[in-house]
Amino acid sequence: MTTIDPRFERSVRRWLRAYPRRWRLRRSDEVVALLADLAAPGATRVDLRTAAGLVRSGWATRARTRPPLRHALAYRLLDRRVPTRYRGWVRDDLEGANAPVRVLVTVAVTYAVISVLLPLVTGERPRPPSSLTGAVLMGMATGLLSRGPWQFRKQARKHLVAEPGEELTSDSLLFGMVMRDRLTARGTVGTGVVAVAAVGLAAVAACLLAPTRLATGACGQGCVETVSRTRDGVSPALLAVLAAALVVGVLASVLSRRRLRRLVPLRPAQHARRLIRPNSRHALLVGMISAYFFGLAWVEGTGRADLFLCVGVAVAALLVLPALLVAWRAARSGPDDLALVDVLTIARTGRLRAVDTYREGLVPALVPTD
Incomplete structure (x- = not known):
């Protein structure tokens, strides 16, 4: 069997995106193999005439198979x-x-x-x-x-x-x-590390640069209200809280590392599990949540709102980030069938994840044979 140049295969699949998704799932491999046989020796991309034909036929297929x-x-x-x-x-x-x-x-x-x-x-x-x-x-x-x-x-x-x-x-x-x-651990944990690190950095910057903070003040006998107070530099108490959160996070990461080293090789076989890679929905979800916290850090860091929520975000990020880094290293060096839920369960609880069971869902009524 002739080996297909990966560059040529990527070129064919890029132009095949003109076809509907269901058509590509069933026939794209055949088209790639056929065009590779017909291509000139050493070709690394589809010629312009073939590409135009793929686009024209793909859009015709879409128009023919879409509902009125x-x-x-x-x-x-x-x-x-x-x-x-x-x-x-x-x-x-x-x-x-x-x-x-x-x-x-x-x-x-x-x-x-x-x-x-x-x-x-x-x-x-x-x-x-x-x-x-x-x-x-x-x-x-x-x-x-x-x-x-x-x-x-x-x-x-x-x-x-x-x-x-x-x-x-x-x-x-x-x-x-x-x-x-189940999401794969490899790649997924890395995305979490980047997101938490970026959000934590923004929250810490807001804690250091915010011109005002939310405080409580007496408004009468037995009455307390929230008031805005101008900050005169960074409070030593705030720095102590952030430093303590980082120290606790590092100590927790040491414990998580020991748990992962000991329990990852002992994971039970998961015959009712299918590993999937993060898709566009996961990327958008992480991006939206990160953007929300970035906006919060910008609002409080620039004085448009009093510093309050960013303190909690910064503390949470400093607590979680060291353990996430340990989990990321374990996922990179671990087996290919390591799931995200396995890493998080072991790092957090020190116990193995229970064996997954089959669940009720939807299956194809017919298996295509063409």
Whole structure:
């Protein structure tokens, strides 16, 4: 069997993205092998004529297999089921990499309708978004992204599970027992280290640079209220708290390192587990949460709000970051089947993760043979 140049394969797969996702999953390997046989010796990329043909055929396939506009709008706006022959399009919509992006688009459209269109209809002048509005929108997006797997199962049950009497297709799903999906430790822990380190650095900077802080003051007999106090430099008590958090975090990381070294080789076999790599939803979720804390550090660090929450964020980051670094090293040097939940459970509790069991889920009704 002829070895395919990785550069040529990447070039072919890049142009094959013009085809629907379901088509690529079933036929992309065949197309890559065929074009590699037809290519000139030593070719590292697809020629322009072949690339144009792939794009033209891919978009034609998309147009031929997508539902009519009335069905697509009913699905998007009213959550209606589309005809059976377009079930593959729905499955691509639910499982594709762009699904998390549509969550952000939904939040943006909701904001545009509420803050722009409604004021125009009522004759008022649209106002720019406030900090509170931005925080609410980010919270909405984070909540929707965190519900991704649950939302997918809910939508798949409604749109992809065949009803009694319906024709089964290769994209139909049925109820069955499935493996549990677990994130891989390698790569996932590294992302967490970068996010926690960046957020912790921003929070510590806010603690050091914030011009005001939130304090309590007496407002009468038996009455206490919160007041804003101007800071005259960094409080020694605050520095002591941050230093103590870092020391405790380092000591905890030493304990976590011993636990990981001792228990990772003793993990039980996980036959009902499927390891998955982080996808775009995870990346967006981490980015949204990090952006929220960056915004909090900016608001308190510049004096737009009194220093309060960033102290807790900085302490939490200093407590967690050393142990995360230890977990990252263990994940890099550990076996390939090491899951994120294994590393976190061992580092946190000193116990092995229980063996995963099969759970009820959705399985393909038919296995494609073409």
